[in-house]
Amino acid sequence: MKFQLSWLREYLDTDASVDEIATTLNAIGIEVEGIENPAAALSSFRVARVIEAVQHPNADRLRSLRVDIGDGREYSVVCGAPNARTGLVGVAALPGDYIPGTEVTLKVGEIRGVKSEAMMLSKREMGLGDDHSGIVELPEDAPVGARYVDYAGLDEPILEIKVTPNRGDALAIRGVARDLAAAGLGTLKPWAPPPIASVYETPLQWRIEDPRACTWVLGRAIRKVKNGPSPQWLQDRLTAIGLRPISALVDVTNWFTFALGRPLHVFDVAKVKGSTLSMRMARPGEELQALNGKTYALTEEDGIIADAAGAEALGGIIGGEPSGCDETTTEVFIECALFDPVRIALSGRRHNVFTDARARFERGVDQALLPAALDAATAMIIELCGGEPSTVSEAGSEPLWRREATLRFERLSGLGGLMLPPHEVEGRLERLGFAVTARGHDRLTVAVPSWRNDVAAHIVLDQDPTLAPERARVAAEGCAAVEAECDLVEEVLRLGGLDAVPSVSLPVSSPVPLPSLGAKQVRAVLARRVLASRGLQDAVTYGFLETRVAAMFGETPASLHLENPIASDLDQMRPTPLASLALAAAQNAARGFADVALSEVGGGYRDTTPAGQLAMACGLRAGQTPANWAMPARPVDALDAKGDVLAVLEALGVPMAALQVTTDAPGHYHPGRSGMLRQGPKVVLAQFGQLHPRLCAALDLPAGSVGFELFLDAIPEPKRRKKAAPELSALQPLRRDFAFLVDADVPADKLLRAVAASERTLITDVVLFDRYAGERLPEGKVSLALQVTLQPREKTLTDQEIEAIGAKIVAAAAKATGATLRA
Structure with missing residues (x-):
């Protein structure tokens, strides 16, 4: 998410520099991915006045200008902008300047025989928007020769932060300001919009047909509005963070998405069919013509906003083109709703739609902000577009968001390795918006604020007297309390800077590392x-x-x-x-x-x-x-x-x-x-x-x-036993060859086993080294030649002992396979 430093200071009272803010954000777990300043690319552009604009002598669509940029000389400029005229005050670039919108470096040239020494710039050429209809027009009293970035107030850093999936509150500039104030870098400014008095009855009503699509929704109409371009300050805010200004009504919703993390949507009342907007699941075959120009085939798992004609928005993700606001809109209806984060994530992934609204709803938005956000949006639209507000249409009810969590002080040391005094722990949590409900000598119980959906905690039971006892027991027990305590430990420790948390090695279970592979x-x-x-x-x-x-x-x-x-x-x-x-x-x-x-x-x-x-x-x-x-x-x-x-x-x-x-x-x-x-x-x-x-x-x-x-x-597991020392005889082994006649169908393996088993104490190896079948052998017989290795262990074998062993071998072979010693 991107935001300007001045936008942040609308919610944070601080004199800290951009580097101090970036350092603090990194220290408290909100990673700063980059800091950029548009002034770096626009610093060479100057405010300039057109002294004279005449028709180009050799081109019908070009004009020849004489331009003053305040350095005491005049520059010849060939320009094709339709608004180029004598007396116009705009922005000029000189040779050697880099033009970010076209990615070229300006050079002196000659166009149709007329020398061009400079360039009058449009917004798109400066990289400040998509408007390329003509030269940027500044007020006549703009100081000629001044740097344009100084005059326009563009010399301002823009920070880009990376927000983790659990921190939906940090996708709001006010949420970032709250974290910085809690870390001691300034004071969070109060924000409490006054209630809006209605003038007429709302022409549209909400109806929740399926709670899977939406749990709570508010809406208010404003008639007699005049939609058009938003004021320059709002356009500059949005352009600076990469958004394209569309119209005042749409720009207001984008402003609330980033400023408060509260996505809104506006419907043109005249384009809505019927008098009811329904929150329901999509029906088979329904399609949505979305504001991005694409058509989506909806499924029964998609929650939508529908009128009498069908789908008008993919709830919490993107609006529909048929009921979108444009320059003809005279009555607008503001939608402010709560959607299920999981369903939003699945629908967005299913249709491959990535929007700023989806990014916030799937992470969780402030569950109690709806009434205040609707009043603030109504006030801003009336301020920018005029109009009269209606009564509020509401369906569903505020969810059971009130939760409590308990933190034992010793867990800060046990889990985080850092012990803090109780008053410091309490102060850090209160600065984040956690309200203390109970204190003890060894623990602290706090109420979790509505914008911290990531803190697991058990529900405060007295907010719903109809809550069944069994449901209350399930809600209040289990692992939620343990998870919430871990979350509170993280919150307390990160506000002091993650670098302050000491590094602790994991306990060693054994002096010898366990094998990494089974x-x-x-x-x-x-x-x-x-x-x-x-x-x-x-x-x-x-x-x-x-x-x-x-x-x-x-x-x-x-x-x-x-x-x-x-x-x-x-x-x-x-x-x-x-x-x-x-x-x-x-x-x-x-x-x-x-x-x-x-x-x-x-x-x-x-x-x-x-x-x-x-x-x-x-x-x-x-x-x-x-x-x-x-x-x-x-x-x-x-x-x-x-x-x-x-x-x-x-x-x-x-x-x-x-x-x-x-x-x-x-x-x-x-x-x-x-x-x-x-x-x-x-x-x-x-x-x-x-x-x-x-x-x-x-x-x-x-x-x-x-x-x-x-x-x-x-393969059997090897037996875990200590290996005995090898028995190495000091005596020379001896080998004897035997050739046996056996039936051709006798497996050689059977003969080998029989020979090896005939004298286990002396025979250490038996190898088959030849098989012969053919002439001079009886029919159906083969000759198998074996080499037998004898290893004396106590004394040298005599000839008689060797002959006795040979006889045992022949006898064992004959008994097992019917083999006879070949002559």
């Missing part, structure tokens, strides 16, 4: 890092895709179908991030980049329950592996995907020896080139393999693409 978050971060280290590019994709594609990777329950998708082909929550990676890989392949390695840590969805929303780490490789100095490029295979999964599981602390591999991967994998990693028979940690050829063909993926899905939530 176990699941750490798991996701680590998985992403490991996959990136293995050459997979981290991808971020949508959590939804086309139903047809989602069905290729799992079930698509109706509960996960989007009712309002952002695109028609993004209508289903995905069962796995692997589906999104497959689409991304297909798009890369279509653009000539078939060799990709993508990964994503994201969500997969089974149903709408929390258990059905899975945290997954997925990856996809397509095309060929990158070549390097150690090995050439080759097509990716299922073992690449298995290696990615195992690397992540190992990094997450999963005991690798406990993992089991099964071949029951879901249908989007190749049935013979895929697997599942389990920890026990029930817990599935991951699934991997080559993607099914039919899926690759349907999505245009390169044939042979592989992928994996790791279920992060299925």
Whole structure:
């Protein structure tokens, strides 16, 4: 919000400079965003008199002027203004002056053969309004040669403040003055407009059809008004803060919006259909032709002001064009109402309408100001436009705004870290308008003023004798008292300057800081890092895709179908991030980049329950592996995907020896080139393999693409136990190779487990290093070659002990899988 320093001083008796005012406002929590002075751009312009104005010899629409600016010489000026004439007193700019309205720097020139050494200015060229109809005309006694800003009183700072959403009272210049006076920077001037005596009965009546649209409204008509341009002082006030003067009637409403934070609206009585204005909700199909030239399709959630013909205003936001005032208006009706802040905010956002009235109503206006504001507006309109006032039309009733709040003095120290004497606390609150109702040795109870809607407090019950006991109990209890006390602490402390509040560190809960990430978050971060280290590019994709594609990777329950998708082909929550990676890989392949390695840590969805929303780490490789100095490029295979999964599981602390591999991967994998990693028979940690050829063909993926899905939530939490010192034997380990003949359908994992369990005290590792099937082997048999590592712990093993261990290994393999030692 902007305001002139002189406008502020109409309500604040102070000699403080603009810098002192700005410093104080910042200190008490009203941020000053900028200070500007129009005189800076206009300081070089001078009051000038036209000595002679004659027709330009070579142009019908131009005149040649001789101009005196008081420096002892005459200037030749070529001008096209229709009001240029001999004897006119206006404002002139000289070469080198910057013209703010046109954003050019003036130079000496020649126009149609006549030299032009200066420029006579219009208001728009000076940036003081939109009037470009002619040269600015000043009184004949204006001092020629004087600076125009000095003569016009424009050498005055304009402050721009930033108001927080809870401080609707600070969107009034009088409200800002009240805060400055409370902070000790002057005295707030009294304001109490005298009541207006009516001359005739009002021609319009208010009716509230729906309290959602309005709770209290007043109105008064004024007849025999003469609407026209507002006086210069009012135009200057509005122009200085960026508003365009329209007419006296409209300018008065804008003046009250900024001066008192009390938006008003004026209707042309002759244009209102019927004798009643209704506050109601809009009906289906209704439209409003607004004063900004736009037409709005209203909804049933919009509160409007309507006459017999329909909507005439969007209540509290913007008026309608059909009943707007213009130069033909002779009888005006002033509307002064209270609207629901939430409904105002929602309607304004719905229709994308931003007005000064909306900014104040949605923050909350003074709930008791209506009668005084109506009287003051009536008096100003009669002063500027003449006329006779009518009786007041009223509907609804004054809301229950009277509230009380209690402040315990020790809370100033407990919450704000600053202890003040009780009399200082009381004085600060009273200067803000809080009236003391009760005093105690340790606390103070105050009545909250009507303009402080941001202070939460409980209602004073005696203002409505019909208030039901249960409603009274609910209104008086709960958290309102606690919130109000916090609000009072803030008010008291900020008036002394926020910089005076000592900085206090938060209490330290532990000498060692707690981890910033939980176990699941750490798991996701680590998985992403490991996959990136293995050459997979981290991808971020949508959590939804086309139903047809989602069905290729799992079930698509109706509960996960989007009712309002952002695109028609993004209508289903995905069962796995692997589906999104497959689409991304297909798009890369279509653009000539078939060799990709993508990964994503994201969500997969089974149903709408929390258990059905899975945290997954997925990856996809397509095309060929990158070549390097150690090995050439080759097509990716299922073992690449298995290696990615195992690397992540190992990094997450999963005991690798406990993992089991099964071949029951879901249908989007190749049935013979895929697997599942389990920890026990029930817990599935991951699934991997080559993607099914039919899926690759349907999505245009390169044939042979592989992928994996790791279920992060299925990984058990690591047990919190102290790590024991490693048992490092001083003896040399030894390794023995065994080649077993087994049936071709026997899983190698089963043989490995049997061998490892045959002698747990000495066998530390079992590795499969060869699988052979073909010539010299019985039909249906394969050869599996294992390397077994033995680690002696107490003494070197003898040949007999090694042979005994070998016999145990062969016996365990035969018992578990029917394997025989290959000759």
